[in-house]
Amino acid sequence: MNDRFVYVDFGAVRIQHYLTRTPSLRGHRTASDALARATARSTIARVVGDLAEVNEEAGEADGVISLRFPHPTDRAPAKQVHEVQDLVLRHLRSALPGAEFHSVWGTGDSYLFVYAHRLQPRIRRGEVRHDLPPTAEFPLAAPCRMCHVDPAAGVERFPDGPLAVCPDCSQRNVGRGESAADDLTPEGRLRTALGVGAAPKTFTELAALGSAASGRNQLATVAVDGNAFGVFFAALAEGSGQDPELTSLKSSVSAALARATRTALEEAALELAPTQEHERLCVVPHVVGGDDVLVSLPADQAWHFTLTFLQRFGVRVRSATEPVLARLTQVHGTAPEPPTASAGVVFAHASHPLHLSVESAAQRLREAKQAFGGRQSSVQWLDVTADGPDAPPHAPLPLSLLREGDRSTATARALSRLAELPASHRARLAEGLREGGPMIAAMVADRVGHLPTVRPFLPSLDPPDRPPSSGVELGAALGLARWWPCG
Ligand SMILES: [Zn+2]
Numbered sequence: 001m002n003d004r005f006v007y008v009d010f011g012a013v014r015i016q017h018y019l020t021r022t023p024s025l026r027g028h029r030t031a032s033d034a035l036a037r038a039t040a041r042s043t044i045a046r047v048v049g050d051l052a053e054v055n056e057e058a059g060e061a062d063g064v065i066s067l068r069f070p071h072p073t074d075r076a077p078a079k080q081v082h083e084v085q086d087l088v089l090r091h092l093r094s095a096l097p098g099a100e101f102h103s104v105w106g107t108g109d110s111y112l113f114v115y116a117h118r119l120q121p122r123i124r125r126g127e128v129r130h131d132l133p134p135t136a137e138f139p140l141a142a143p144c145r146m147c148h149v150d151p152a153a154g155v156e157r158f159p160d161g162p163l164a165v166c167p168d169c170s171q172r173n174v175g176r177g178e179s180a181a182d183d184l185t186p187e188g189r190l191r192t193a194l195g196v197g198a199a200p201k202t203f204t205e206l207a208a209l210g211s212a213a214s215g216r217n218q219l220a221t222v223a224v225d226g227n228a229f230g231v232f233f234a235a236l237a238e239g240s241g242q243d244p245e246l247t248s249l250k251s252s253v254s255a256a257l258a259r260a261t262r263t264a265l266e267e268a269a270l271e272l273a274p275t276q277e278h279e280r281l282c283v284v285p286h287v288v289g290g291d292d293v294l295v296s297l298p299a300d301q302a303w304h305f306t307l308t309f310l311q312r313f314g315v316r317v318r319s320a321t322e323p324v325l326a327r328l329t330q331v332h333g334t335a336p337e338p339p340t341a342s343a344g345v346v347f348a349h350a351s352h353p354l355h356l357s358v359e360s361a362a363q364r365l366r367e368a369k370q371a372f373g374g375r376q377s378s379v380q381w382l383d384v385t386a387d388g389p390d391a392p393p394h395a396p397l398p399l400s401l402l403r404e405g406d407r408s409t410a411t412a413r414a415l416s417r418l419a420e421l422p423a424s425h426r427a428r429l430a431e432g433l434r435e436g437g438p439m440i441a442a443m444v445a446d447r448v449g450h451l452p453t454v455r456p457f458l459p460s461l462d463p464p465d466r467p468p469s470s471g472v473e474l475g476a477a478l479g480l481a482r483w484w485p486c487g
Contacts, residue, residue, distance in 0.1 A: 098168025
C-alpha cells in the first residue's frame, strides 16, 4: 500500500550569514522582511496553486516552507515533486537573489515520522536539491561594493553616493528599511503583539535607547537555539507508531512549540524598560525560526531580555511537551527530558559589523550548549569592546544559576550588587585580579570597603580553594557586571 502523503520541505541555508552580509540595519531588515514574506504560508499557497498544499502538521517558522500533496495512486511522485520545487525555488530566487536554498522530500503517513526518518537523514547525507545564486556571467566581474560576496550587476544610488552592487543588495536598497507593521515579518508581528511603535532605523539609534549610564553606543547580539528538540521529536515519532493517543497529541505539539518561541519573544521584549518608556520596539528581531532566534538590542537590556526569554520559553515548552512525555513514560517506562534553549550573547560597539557579532554569538551559543551537553538551558557571552574579539572564553553558566522561575537567584542578586559599584572600582578590582589573583583583588576590595560585595565571587578559604559560593569566578563576574542590571 502507498504512503498517504508526499512531503516537500524547503529551507534557507546559512540564513543568518545571508541576512547579515550587508553593513546597514536597513539592509538586514529588508532581507529579513523579504524572507518572512516570501515564505509566509499565504504567499506559498498562491505560488504552488493546486500542485500542493501548505503542510499544517509542521510548525510555522520564518525561512522554512513545508508542503504536502496526496501520494498519487497510479505513478511515482518524483515528477510532481520537481514541479513543486521549480515553482517554489523560482519564487524564492526572485525574492532573495543572493540566498541559498535547499529542498528535500519524502513520503509517509505523518509529517513527524517522515521528518525524523526520511527528511532529516537526507539533509544530513546532503541528498537535497540545492538552489544557489547565479554566478557571474564572466569571471572578471567586479565584486559588489556593498556585501563583497556576489558580483556587481549594476550601479545604484545610496545615501553615501553611487555604488556598483549585486542584485541582492539592489533588492535590499529598494526596501524602505523600516519593517511594516503587518503580521508577515518578524518585527511587524512583534510590534503588533506589543502594540508599540517601530524599532529605530539604524544601529546607532538602537544603541541610544539604552540607559544614560550605558554610554548609549553599545549593542548586544543574542542568538538563541533549542536544546534536545531532535531527541524529543525522535522519541515522539518512534512512540506514535504504536500508540494512537501519541499520534493525536503530536499534531498539536509542533504548533505549540512554534508559538512558545514567539510568545517568549513578545514577553521578553515587552518587559524591557525602554520598550515601555519610549512605547517603541527596542529589540530588532532578525530571525525568528522554530526554536531559533537572533536579535539586536541595547547592551544594557541584553541580560534581562535573554534570561526572561529562556525562562518563559522553558515554561511554555514544558507545558507543551508535558502530555507527550507523560504518555511516553506510561507506554515505554521512559521519556526524554523536556527540551530547553540556550543563548550566546555578544556585546560590541554599535558600529561593529553585525555579521562578525552574529558569527561570534553563534560560537558562544555552541559553547553554552556544549558545556552542558544540551541538557539544560545555559548562556555564554563575550564583550568585544572590553575584552576584544578573541578573548578566551569564560565558563558558560546554567540558566538555573541566574534565574529561578520569575525571580532572580542569589547569584543574580550578587551580580547586581557588583554592577552597582562604580565602574572605576570594578576596573581596579579587575586590575588587582590580573596582577595578583583573587587574594590581591580581595585586598583591593577590602581597602575600599567592598569586600562583602566581592566575597561571593572569591574562592572559599575554608576549606581552601573551593569554588566561589556564587558559582561564578570574579573575572567572569566583573565581565557580566558591565551589562548586568542593577538591583
Ligand atoms: Zn551585494
